[in-house]
Amino acid sequence: MTTIEQPLDQPPDLTDAPGKLGDKVFGGLSKGAGILILVTLAAVAIFLLTEAWPALTGDLTVLDGGDTLIEYVGPLVFGTILAALLALVFATPMAVAVALFITHYAPKRVAQTLGSFVDLLAAIPSIVYGLWGITVLAPLLASNVYPFLDDHLSFIPFFAGPASTSGRTMLTAAVVLSVMILPIITAISREAFLQTPRLHEEASLALGATRWEMIRQAVIPYGRSSVISGAMLGLGRALGETMAVAVILSPADVYSLNLISNQNSNTIAANIALKFPESSGLEVNRLIATGLVLFVITFIVNAIARRISNSGFSGADG
Amino acid sequence: MTATMPTAPPSPSAPPDDLTVGRLAGTTHGAVIVGAGAAGSLITVALGGFKWGWALVLAAIFYIVAIYVASRIVEDRRQAINRLATAVMTMSFVIVMLPLASVVWTVASEGWARFDATFFTETMRLTPEQMASQRDGGQVGGAYHAIIGTLIVTGLAAAFSIPFGLFTAVYLVEYGRGKLARAITAMVDVMTGIPSIVAGLFAYALFVIFFGAGTRSGLAAAVALTVLMTPVVVRSAEEMLRLVPNELREASYALGVPKWKTITKVVIPTAIAGVLTGITLAIARVIGETAPLLVTAGVAQDTNLNPFSGRMTTLPVFTYNSYKFPTLPPDASIARAWSAALTLVVIVAILFTISRILAAVFKPKGL
Numbered sequence: 209m210t211t212i213e214q215p216l217d218q219p220p221d222l223t224d225a226p227g228k229l230g231d232k233v234f235g236g237l238s239k240g241a242g243i244l245i246l247v248t249l250a251a252v253a254i255f256l257l258t259e260a261w262p263a264l265t266g267d268l269t270v271l272d273g274g275d276t277l278i279e280y281v282g283p284l285v286f287g288t289i290l291a292a293l294l295a296l297v298f299a300t301p302m303a304v305a306v307a308l309f310i311t312h313y314a315p316k317r318v319a320q321t322l323g324s325f326v327d328l329l330a331a332i333p334s335i336v337y338g339l340w341g342i343t344v345l346a347p348l349l350a351s352n353v354y355p356f357l358d359d360h361l362s363f364i365p366f367f368a369g370p371a372s373t374s375g376r377t378m379l380t381a382a383v384v385l386s387v388m389i390l391p392i393i394t395a396i397s398r399e400a401f402l403q404t405p406r407l408h409e410e411a412s413l414a415l416g417a418t419r420w421e422m423i424r425q426a427v428i429p430y431g432r433s434s435v436i437s438g439a440m441l442g443l444g445r446a447l448g449e450t451m452a453v454a455v456i457l458s459p460a461d462v463y464s465l466n467l468i469s470n471q472n473s474n475t476i477a478a479n480i481a482l483k484f485p486e487s488s489g490l491e492v493n494r495l496i497a498t499g500l501v502l503f504v505i506t507f508i509v510n511a512i513a514r515r516i517s518n519s520g521f522s523g524a525d526g
Numbered sequence: 527m528t529a530t531m532p533t534a535p536p537s538p539s540a541p542p543d544d545l546t547v548g549r550l551a552g553t554t555h556g557a558v559i560v561g562a563g564a565a566g567s568l569i570t571v572a573l574g575g576f577k578w579g580w581a582l583v584l585a586a587i588f589y590i591v592a593i594y595v596a597s598r599i600v601e602d603r604r605q606a607i608n609r610l611a612t613a614v615m616t617m618s619f620v621i622v623m624l625p626l627a628s629v630v631w632t633v634a635s636e637g638w639a640r641f642d643a644t645f646f647t648e649t650m651r652l653t654p655e656q657m658a659s660q661r662d663g664g665q666v667g668g669a670y671h672a673i674i675g676t677l678i679v680t681g682l683a684a685a686f687s688i689p690f691g692l693f694t695a696v697y698l699v700e701y702g703r704g705k706l707a708r709a710i711t712a713m714v715d716v717m718t719g720i721p722s723i724v725a726g727l728f729a730y731a732l733f734v735i736f737f738g739a740g741t742r743s744g745l746a747a748a749v750a751l752t753v754l755m756t757p758v759v760v761r762s763a764e765e766m767l768r769l770v771p772n773e774l775r776e777a778s779y780a781l782g783v784p785k786w787k788t789i790t791k792v793v794i795p796t797a798i799a800g801v802l803t804g805i806t807l808a809i810a811r812v813i814g815e816t817a818p819l820l821v822t823a824g825v826a827q828d829t830n831l832n833p834f835s836g837r838m839t840t841l842p843v844f845t846y847n848s849y850k851f852p853t854l855p856p857d858a859s860i861a862r863a864w865s866a867a868l869t870l871v872v873i874v875a876i877l878f879t880i881s882r883i884l885a886a887v888f889k890p891k892g893l
Contacts, residue, residue, distance in 0.1 A: 420610075
């Protein structure tokens, strides 16, 4: 009797089999597609660099808005990070609460429907959220909330005012961004919470824990790393979000922590969308250079997210 | 639990040895809800006029405080915190649903005005008579050219990225071992994170090199969308192919079927439900992309059927442009923007429904 030398998950060597040519072609196509992924990504980096190069090396004093690239891109980076962080701060606790509500509080039958509703909301185009933000949310906040913040809390730098009457502020943009990234964070957290081992939950309840104590002891530790990587994914989305900010924000070339005034730091993506259609020459190169900066920022954020989700603590071994 | 059980029963009439002693009675809970609602409304009225929003916000705050205090008196600290948590979760859910419901409602109600036959059959190449009619507040012009543009651009992007993504997924699951596969997996992750505007800039940069500065075309837009769509297809297809049990592959090999036929006749048909669902959702994701199309395809007033040259309007860009650069008076233009937004949402919802149906129809039997 001969022993099987090849591992079982490898196909037997069919050198004379009729499918050999087909195998070669199909395998080649698959490998080619895989390599094309690498080529595409390299092409993204190379072509962006090529087109950004004149702005990275050239003399930018002929253009408005900052003599150097750093001067130009600084307020934009500031605005991008400010808007995305605010959105993250608003959205994450809400998303976790919603995910917990769907998985552990809502009736089972309703939970499924609610879950797919949240998924659908994640796919609504950003331009639609932008239109909603400028038409519904901005006037609402401008007439009800901003005057209040300006009158009573203006000692906090964030609410220094004067309050915008149009509502086209950083705070409005951040709220809309948080509404947009919330379904993403919710979907990932919900998935993780659903996978909490049933036995952990039952053990906790059997020891007399209340529902909230069970969630704190069993569900949240198990899903923590997923929630964090979901939040980072949401942050990445918020950093690159373009149209909602472009429609809502009333931009200015400033560094401003003031969230409720008419003078807001713009974001990189919105700035490109607003200026690109009318630009030409070196201006285009400069915008592409800012796009490169955005690419680097989101790359770093996503790398951190991956590291967290890969090395993530899972309740299963604790 | 019994050691910390408070002495005060929920109501004096309850018998002392009842199991409900030390638990908040349903009637008390109901009273708290009604009380909070009433208090919220009364305070709003007292502060100058009843407003739904403020009344609800105040009622919610009163409810959260009152349920905690009531539970703290009748039950114990742990139960009180549990009830507080339940109240906060439920409130958060309601708070989150409000803006989301408002988005859907606003788009539906604002978009309905121009959701008519003219909107779907006319372009923005207006005749002088139509221009005059628009100045008098007439509802003219449509998004026919934008819908055609969206179909062409998204169709091309799908034609590029579906085979591209599927073959990559097949490579990663069936062939890939070692360094190359790991590199591809990592790069797919990076690609997933590319901001859509950066994908647009890439496609622009690519086409500038071949066609000169300022070039705009539907093909460039399709390339930008391909960069965004491919990683989504790879991710979902990979996940689905990995779910196919290895026994099926082994059974096929044991019958002497070559590998490529095993993949095309056994593996992919088994996973087809998930793969098609993933593809549909990927299309739904890119069909609403605005930023990359704005920088690559631009805006045109008329239908452009040729993706290789010339500007091509798409629905998201049409929405943005009609809102941001309205005609005079702006009403007609803004009505068109909302109708285009509604069309987009309807398309996304239809794609979602299709993905659900596909998942149900092609569900493998006996797995």
